[in-house]
Amino acid sequence: xxxxxxxxxxxxxxxxxxxxxxxxxxxxxxxxxxxxxxxxxxxxxxxxxxxxxxxxxxxxxxxxxxxxxxxxx
Numbered sequence: 001x002x003x004x005x006x007x008x009x010x011x012x013x014x015x016x017x018x019x020x021x022x023x024x025x026x027x028x029x030x031x032x033x034x035x036x037x038x039x040x041x042x043x044x045x046x047x048x049x050x051x052x053x054x055x056x057x058x059x060x061x062x063x064x065x066x067x068x069x070x071x072x073x
Contacts, residue, residue, distance in 0.1 A: 011060040016069055018050045030073050035066040 007013035019029045019038075032038040039056045042048075049055045 008062040008065060009060050011054050011058045012062040012065055014050055014052050014054040015056065015058075015061050015066055018052075019066070020069070020073075026073065029070050032070065035061075035063045035070060038070070 004010045004013045007016060019025050028041060029038050032041065042056050047056065054061075
């Protein structure tokens with residue numbers, strides 16, 4: 001089986017999990033045009049990674065998949 005819980009990999013799944021399940025992240029993501037904008041805001045606020053240790057800007061994160069998730073929010 002390829003992927004991780006329906007996502008490209010653990011990193012993408014982890015980012016999607018936190019955005020979808022943390023109320024403040026969810027609301028912030030809804031205000032952003034795309035995932036990169038959200039990453040920039042998180043970095044400006046001092047958040048470099050999810051509480052599980054995955055960097056928001058990890059090259060393994062499928063940004064397109066996260067953008068699609070955000071568009072559906």
